[in-house]
Amino acid sequence: MTDDILSSAESDFKKVLEHLHSEYSHLQIGRASAAIVEGLMVEAYGTKQPLKSVASISIPDAKTVQIQPWDRGQLQAIEKAIINSDLNLAPSNDGVVIRLNLPPMTEERRKDLSKVVTRMAEEARISVRHSRQKALDAVKELSKNSQVTEDQVKSFEKKLQEKVDHYNVEIEKSSKTKEHDILTV
Numbered sequence: 001m002t003d004d005i006l007s008s009a010e011s012d013f014k015k016v017l018e019h020l021h022s023e024y025s026h027l028q029i030g031r032a033s034a035a036i037v038e039g040l041m042v043e044a045y046g047t048k049q050p051l052k053s054v055a056s057i058s059i060p061d062a063k064t065v066q067i068q069p070w071d072r073g074q075l076q077a078i079e080k081a082i083i084n085s086d087l088n089l090a091p092s093n094d095g096v097v098i099r100l101n102l103p104p105m106t107e108e109r110r111k112d113l114s115k116v117v118t119r120m121a122e123e124a125r126i127s128v129r130h131s132r133q134k135a136l137d138a139v140k141e142l143s144k145n146s147q148v149t150e151d152q153v154k155s156f157e158k159k160l161q162e163k164v165d166h167y168n169v170e171i172e173k174s175s176k177t178k179e180h181d182i183l184t185v
Contacts, residue, residue, distance in 0.1 A: 002139055002148060002156040009135035009160060013128055013167040020124040020171060024178050027113060032059045032102055037067065042081045044074050051078060065100040072096070113182045121175035125168055132164050 025035040038052035051057070055069040055078060069075055075093055082091045082100065092099045105113075139156050142148045148156075 001142055002152055005135050005138050006156065006159055006163070009131050010163050012131035012134075013163060016124050016127040016131070017167060017170055017174070019127075020120060020174060023120050024117065024174070027116065027178075027182075031062055032065045032100075034059060034065065036087065037065060037082065037100070040081045040085055040087075042074065043077050051081065054078070063102045065102070067098040067100070068096065069098075110182050114179050117175055117178045117182065121171050124171045128164055128167050128171070132160060135160055 025033065026039060027036075034052075034057040038050065038057055040051040041048040042051050042054055044054045051067065054071070054074050055067050058066045058068070060066050067078060069078055072095075075095070075098065078098055079091045079093050082089060082098070087100075089100045089102070092101070136157065139148065139153055143150070143153050
């Protein structure tokens with residue numbers, strides 16, 4: 001029983017790390033990337049859809065993101081979604097494609113993004129702690145119902161803490177790598 005709870009907790013930890021990496025990929029760090037815009041929600045065909053489902057996104061050069069909708073009627077909706085987003089990018093619409101030119105990153109912007117990376121890493125650590133607490137509560141409930149012994153509880157707590165420590169180290173490594181990428185000119 002405790003093994004199931006431990007594997008479930010580890011699965012939660014993996015999801016937290018994957019989510020963190022996904023969030024990092026959406027950060028604009030001076031290089032064009034489809035990940036910057038692909039998750040933007042666009043009003044299309046009466047519903048909100050991710051940009052990647054209504055257009056193709058390409059990177060013609062290191063500083064440009066090019067968005068070509070499959071239906072040209074969606075150009076205005078895509079442009080509006082970009083303008084209303086927190087990307088702070090001005091779309092250039094030529095009637096066929098939308099181009100986003102990424103400005104060079106200033107030192108101030110790099111420092112701000114570094115703070116965002118640190119905040120995201122802390123949110124990931126908090127999520128890991130919540131998952132750990134959920135697993136501990138589940139095992140304590142089993143102990144209360146006499147389904148596991150005190151020794152099993154102690155052993156579980158030790159294994160769980162080892163997993164938590166491992167994932168916190170991974171989060172820290174990921175955070176430091178991303179900060180280095182951002183601060184490198």
